[in-house]
Amino acid sequence: MRIVAIVLMSLLSVQPVVAQSPRAYPVGEIPADSRVGELQTLNGYFPFKAVADKADWSQRQADIKRRILISQGLWPEPTKTQLNAVVHKRIEFEDYTVEAVYFESIPGHFVTGSLYRPKGKSGPFPAILCPHGHWNDARFYDAGVDAAEKLIATGAERFVNAGRNHIQARCVQLARMGCIAFFYDMTGNCDSIQIGHRPDKSDHLDTAENWGFFATQAELRLENMMGLQTWNSVRSIDFLLEQPDVDSNRIGVTGASGGGTQAMIIAAIDDRVTAAMPCVMVSTAMQGGCTCENAPLMRIDQGNVDIAAAIAPRPLGLTAADDWTRELETKGYPDLQNLYAILGHKNRLTAVFQTHFPHNYNHVNRVVMYGFFNRHFNLGFKEPILERDFDLLSKEQLTVWNEQHPGPSGTDIGDSHEIELLKLATADSDERLADLIPSNGNELSEYQNVVGKAWQTILGRRFDAVGDVKFTDTKQVSLDGIQLTVGRLNHLDAGEQIPAAILKGSNVDQKGVVVWITDSGKSGLLSGDGVIDSVGEALKSGYTVVTADLSGQGEFLKNGEPLESQRMWYQRRGQAGWERFSGYTYGYNHSLFAKRTHDILTLIKHARSVAGKQDVELIGEGRTAGPLVLAARSQAGDTVTKTTVDLKGFRFEDLTKQDAPMFVPGAVKYLDVDGLLSVCAPYNVSASGISDAPVASKVYAAAGASEMLKVSGE
Incomplete structure (x- = not known):
């Protein structure tokens, strides 16, 4: 598909369109998002989640x-x-x-x-x-x-x-x-x-x-x-x-x-x-x-x-x-x-x-x-x-x-x-999980039940559980044949809100929608007074591009500086070793990685409404965006036609701090980026910046979908 070739083009040159990074909120105001409030702690309120009948309870x-x-x-x-x-x-x-x-x-x-x-x-x-x-x-x-x-x-x-x-x-x-x-x-x-x-x-x-x-x-x-x-x-x-x-x-x-x-x-x-x-x-x-x-x-x-x-x-x-x-x-x-x-x-x-x-x-x-x-x-x-x-x-x-x-x-x-x-x-653990890697279709379901369900639990939301989303535009700009709409995308049930941007070619028929994620949020699609070349080419080809500042990016940041750590909650004064146990935070709150995955799923939900019967594709380029897009792809089912990521060599195992923005409890246990890629099977994924993906390759083969996975170290 031509959009894949576009993504692999240089991301350095620009197509002049917009004078500055678009904002969905006035300067100094951050999104009205439930997740920017106080963290949940062990001292919170935990009501029982009721069920309707025996089947629900099961x-x-x-x-x-x-x-x-x-x-x-x-x-x-x-x-x-x-x-x-x-x-x-x-x-x-x-x-x-x-x-x-x-x-x-x-x-x-x-x-x-x-x-x-x-x-x-x-x-x-x-x-x-x-x-x-x-x-x-x-x-x-x-x-x-x-x-x-x-x-x-x-x-x-x-x-x-x-x-x-x-x-x-x-x-x-x-x-x-x-x-x-x-x-x-x-x-x-x-x-x-x-x-x-x-x-x-x-x-x-x-x-x-x-x-x-x-x-x-x-x-x-x-x-x-x-x-x-x-x-x-x-x-x-x-x-x-x-x-x-x-x-x-x-x-x-x-x-x-x-x-x-x-x-x-x-x-x-x-x-x-x-x-x-x-x-x-x-x-x-x-x-x-x-x-x-x-x-x-x-x-x-x-x-x-x-x-x-x-x-x-x-x-x-x-x-x-x-x-x-x-x-x-x-x-x-x-x-x-x-x-x-x-x-x-x-x-x-x-x-x-x-x-x-x-x-x-x-x-x-x-x-x-x-x-x-x-x-x-x-x-x-x-x-x-x-x-x-x-x-x-x-x-x-x-x-x-x-x-x-x-x-x-x-x-x-x-x-x-x-x-x-x-x-x-x-x-x-390594041996038990290695034994689960399937060599044929008969073994695939057990792998999906264990590793797939583990990632589902870690990430905490599937596309079919996203619920209602609503986009409210706050600014529209139409220049040089490209229409830019900036607004607030609300996940109504969860009380989540992200600054989103939609770019369309004004004089071309829409072919599909691309959800495009960058390491820095929606501003990552811009350079100087325009959009990066690959986005410009996609728009000329008839693709609508949807992007956003994910949780902790762009307009979520009061000082504009990228996050260097996640928020943590410590027991007592946080001085003794045990008081700083990460389970006091991640036991009650989604990791930032999971929250951002939720945001991408929200974007996909909106993109589907924009696309109608046309295809929705996913693109993520960078050590932050690439793994996040894989995570969203793994939970998106058949709503996404094609996913293209450049991981830039990222591995969870290389992390050295529990409050690092990309820290995810359990990510290495469940086979790191290779494992995350494997649970995208059987859907179409092209991944670069990953030297080898032996687990994903075997899982795709067991699913009869080897041709749907392309992996490159470049």
Whole structure:
């Protein structure tokens, strides 16, 4: 097509038309775009996204689950290696036992905990995961006698030992009820000594090689602390299912605070969980403040109520307290009631709102939990089920490490272990994705399901979800046979607005429309007093050219200088290493790259209305525009006939900062620019400035569309 030849022409000379760069807004005014406001943060408002029926919920549930898995670096699922579980150091009581446990969730990385079993009963038994949350060294935690007595005085507890360690109390009671309970350590707590929970310093591991968590290269691969902790939960279920006395049809999970986060996450992503009770965590308000509760991409278009709901129609229990969950009864819970009613299982939802107590998992709420599992696991107890006193176990009694079972040391702890752990994760992810690259049409759908859906989630919008757009012109200029219209292009549903320009040849019949993107916005099509030669030739040939200042370009900039970084939100003062975790920003907000991709899709939607039945083509030239146009092409379906890009050698892997304007969480994991090009298949793409695209070439071949892809290093 002639337009392709035009694009490959020199972009230096000009066709005199316009005296200055066109503006859609008065000088000093920026677009009325919702995205220029405050960033969304973990302290925002996250209402449940309602569904109409079972079919809607099935799709919504799949979207929630996939977004969580992608955010944690678990899409596709990592290789499950041998656990090499060790169970030892049995402590006997009259009606239950406690054993020390450690196993390898990843080769060389240990999950540690205590296994509580019923005594004097015959299995198979239900098994319940008990993540603990941010009670310091929770398995070894001791609030002290004075604190416990105060809890008893307020009605929160019945016994001193339960007040001293409420998590031990619940494990003992569950074992007495005939359940196996696994109380496992969060990363960096108790016997989990290989990596700290929240590092004060992390910059020294932000390198191009030998990186750690919180590094740019880690975030480009979605390697994060929350993902490690979630994987530990997945492997904990694997461990429980290896026990001969566990009933695989009755697997539960319950935890409070950060343990509630772990509980709702594992219940959402792992169908082996048959009932879950995340406590004092689920709400439309604060979503969790720790790095173990946040990950890039995770809470875009969803919040904790949606995540907790993802277990539906399996049983779900909730509690609230005088904390960020205090409004759950009126905000969030009614939505869950409606959902369970739609699904025909109203009796599977349980919630209590003891908001006169502060943040807790006290006896009052544990009694509700015991009743919840009693009913759904058919334990046969008369309710209410009240605790009896028990013997509180000390750190010395519970620790899994001793002379016979020495704990990790040397290079198996600290920075060296963290680096090695991420090397293993990177190698495994690379291998898993390489195995998915299709060699024929039969293998193509799985690749598209994994890599295609990953990019769809990362980018956050497809053309078919763009909705209504409206162009309002603010200025028209007609000179030398070319008509220039400048205006404001509104994406009505999203509240987005971009300065756009339309160029038409006045005395030629329209052949089609070209959406033309540059590194600098609409001014990139101009030079001096005119348009660049290639645009002039396209206009003479009958093509209408549509362009815009994308988010963070042109008229979005008050000082006119190109952006050097994205806006970031940091926890607390942003001084400690963990406080600057990019997941606090990208977990709640689209990257600038994704926002700009949305803008191009909005332009395509308008271009389609201008083109009518004629073709719409895409052009992007530059290290910013080229990858962005590929991203838009990947989400545009059959609305675009031809795409031409010059990538100028850009690769996401070359980025060194997490706030770089082109930074995209997960971009390297999903095969960088080559992967982005691959998910454009089977549509027509010509890409220059990329030395090789082996993945895209194989995917296009598997789709029977090799002739639709042209790649050049020039």
